[in-house]
Amino acid sequence: MRRIYMDHAATTPLAPEVLEAMIPYFSERYGNPSSLHSFGREAREAVDDARTEVAALLNAEPSEIYFTSGGTESDNLALRGIARKNKKKGRHIITSSIEHPAVLEVCKALAGEGFEVTYLPVTREGLVEVGAVEEAVREDTILISVMHANNEIGTIQPLEEIGRLAGEKEIYFHTDGVQTAGKIPVDVRSLGVDAFSLSGHKLYGPKGAGALYIRKGVRIESIQQGGGHERGMRSGTENVPGIVGLGRAAMLAEEKMEEESERMRSLRDRMSGWVLKEIEDSWLNGHPVKRLPSNLNFGFRYIEGESLLLYLDAKGVAASTGSACSSKKLAASHVLSAIGLEPVESHGSLRITLGMENTEEDVDYACRAISESVARLREMSALRPG
Amino acid sequence: MSQPGYSDKVMDHFMNPRNVGVIEDPDGYGKVGNPTCGDVMEMFIRVKDDRIEEIKFRTFGCGAAIATSSMTTEMALGKTVEEGLKITRDEVGRELGGLPPNKMHCSNLAADALHMALEDYLNKAAVRKG
Numbered sequence: 001m002r003r004i005y006m007d008h009a010a011t012t013p014l015a016p017e018v019l020e021a022m023i024p025y026f027s028e029r030y031g032n033p034s035s036l037h038s039f040g041r042e043a044r045e046a047v048d049d050a051r052t053e054v055a056a057l058l059n060a061e062p063s064e065i066y067f068t069s070g071g072t073e074s075d076n077l078a079l080r081g082i083a084r085k086n087k088k089k090g091r092h093i094i095t096s097s098i099e100h101p102a103v104l105e106v107c108k109a110l111a112g113e114g115f116e117v118t119y120l121p122v123t124r125e126g127l128v129e130v131g132a133v134e135e136a137v138r139e140d141t142i143l144i145s146v147m148h149a150n151n152e153i154g155t156i157q158p159l160e161e162i163g164r165l166a167g168e169k170e171i172y173f174h175t176d177g178v179q180t181a182g183k184i185p186v187d188v189r190s191l192g193v194d195a196f197s198l199s200g201h202k203l204y205g206p207k208g209a210g211a212l213y214i215r216k217g218v219r220i221e222s223i224q225q226g227g228g229h230e231r232g233m234r235s236g237t238e239n240v241p242g243i244v245g246l247g248r249a250a251m252l253a254e255e256k257m258e259e260e261s262e263r264m265r266s267l268r269d270r271m272s273g274w275v276l277k278e279i280e281d282s283w284l285n286g287h288p289v290k291r292l293p294s295n296l297n298f299g300f301r302y303i304e305g306e307s308l309l310l311y312l313d314a315k316g317v318a319a320s321t322g323s324a325c326s327s328k329k330l331a332a333s334h335v336l337s338a339i340g341l342e343p344v345e346s347h348g349s350l351r352i353t354l355g356m357e358n359t360e361e362d363v364d365y366a367c368r369a370i371s372e373s374v375a376r377l378r379e380m381s382a383l384r385p386g
Numbered sequence: 387m388s389q390p391g392y393s394d395k396v397m398d399h400f401m402n403p404r405n406v407g408v409i410e411d412p413d414g415y416g417k418v419g420n421p422t423c424g425d426v427m428e429m430f431i432r433v434k435d436d437r438i439e440e441i442k443f444r445t446f447g448c449g450a451a452i453a454t455s456s457m458t459t460e461m462a463l464g465k466t467v468e469e470g471l472k473i474t475r476d477e478v479g480r481e482l483g484g485l486p487p488n489k490m491h492c493s494n495l496a497a498d499a500l501h502m503a504l505e506d507y508l509n510k511a512a513v514r515k516g
Binding site: 302303304306307310311314323324325342343344347379380381382383384 | 397400401403406407417419421422424425426427428443444445446447448449450451452
């Protein structure tokens with residue numbers, strides 16, 4: 001059966017060049033980067049090269065890049081590390097209500113440590129309003145964390161404006177850039193962010209490797225103690241093959257970004273154009289323009305997302321849904337609730353996230369598969385009018 | 387194709403549901419659930435000589451909701467009204483080879499919809515008898 005992967009916001013396949021770059025570091029170049037001998041030195045050099053490549057993707061200095069195990073750890077380190085180090089200055093944190101759990105759950109934990117957290121609402125399109133950030137700022141605000149682009153609905157946030165505000169008020173500004181690094185241009189200087197999280201496996205790199213950019217001069221403390229690796233910020237022997245893979249993935253992403261993001265945008269628009277026109281009672285969640293080139297989040301009335309996902313899976317199309325029925329907790333996606341969808345509307349959500357291997361042919365096949373599956377489920381739906 | 391958490395039998399009933407549709411002027415009708423919490427099921431029955439001669443369902447919901455609806459109709463078809471009323475939630479779940487724990491409420495709904503349709507039939511029959 002034909003299989004088409006359209007769930008790239010969940011994870012991406014490893015690029016062949018990335019795998020090739022990693023392989024020697026599993027076998028003959030097994031040295032520990034902390035060792036002084038030649039084995040250690042060649043591993044150290046590889047880690048340093050990867051640091052330079054990741055820095056280049058973000059327009060940062062290599063010394064501002066810290067390797068971690070992935071997006072979740074980067075978010076944990078940024079939030080906990082900055083909050084704890086600056087708690088004498090204040091205990092107030094501002095974030096948005098549509099963050100990834102890697103931010104929301106850390107904020108919850110920090111609230112348990114005595115920090116106060118403000119969760120900003122978003123517009124119907126999923127935008128954090130700069131005016132709302134400004135209103136939420138207090139004397140004791142020490143940190144703002146707003147994601148660069150949302151993983152479910154793809155809305156891209158106005159980081160420059162928030163960054164400017166944070167800069168003026170001398171408040172640290174972190175962003176979870178897991179969905180944007182390597183997909184759209186990221187310049188940490190012009191965005192005005194003090195910390196930026198990214199993950200390897202979302203940009204055709206390996207799972208288990210990520211990075212946190214921390215602007216030089218930011219007051220932050222480590223949350224993991226040990227041998228003092230990563231200049232004391234993240235103890236633990238470096239995941240050398242993973243870091244090498246992340247570096248190569250960052251390099252490839254930068255090389256291909258212009259061409260690839262344009263191609264994604266065109267596939268995305270081809271798909272949304274067809275689906276919204278051909279399938280009745282369908283709509284697009286998220287922002288029409290300020291949106292990741294690879295993200296689509298459809299709503300279909302009268303049907304439930306988990307059913308749709310499984311019908312698509314049977315046709316070989318892999319996608320995702322924010323339906324309550326598909327989650328372990330049977331709760332609707334917090335993102336779809338935050339943009340104001342009624343439960344019955346969020347039940348019928350379908351997220352398509354395109355990627356490097358997808359072609360126009362794939363898109364057309366997926367469109368037909370969606371249309372057939374939606375029609376079939378509507379035929380048996382108790383909510384269908386008539 | 388197997389789905390984590392769903393048995394092959396659940397997947398079969400979900401992908402190829404039996405007895406989907408509506409019956410015009412049914413002898414009994416039941417509808418349970420609400421769109422806010424996620425699942426809505428309706429069942430239509432035709433009864434002849436005290437036996438469930440025809441049964442149809444329509445369901446809005448997840449894979450488990452559709453599969454349990456289909457399974458319930460298959461179990462009820464041809465049974466007497468009394469036998470139909472004895473079909474329990476647990477039996478539907480068992481017949482399907484089990485359901486993931488967080489989906490057990492779906493089997494409750496399907497059995498409830500069937501019982502509601504049968505009770506509707508009995509009420510109507512009582513009215514006819516005067």
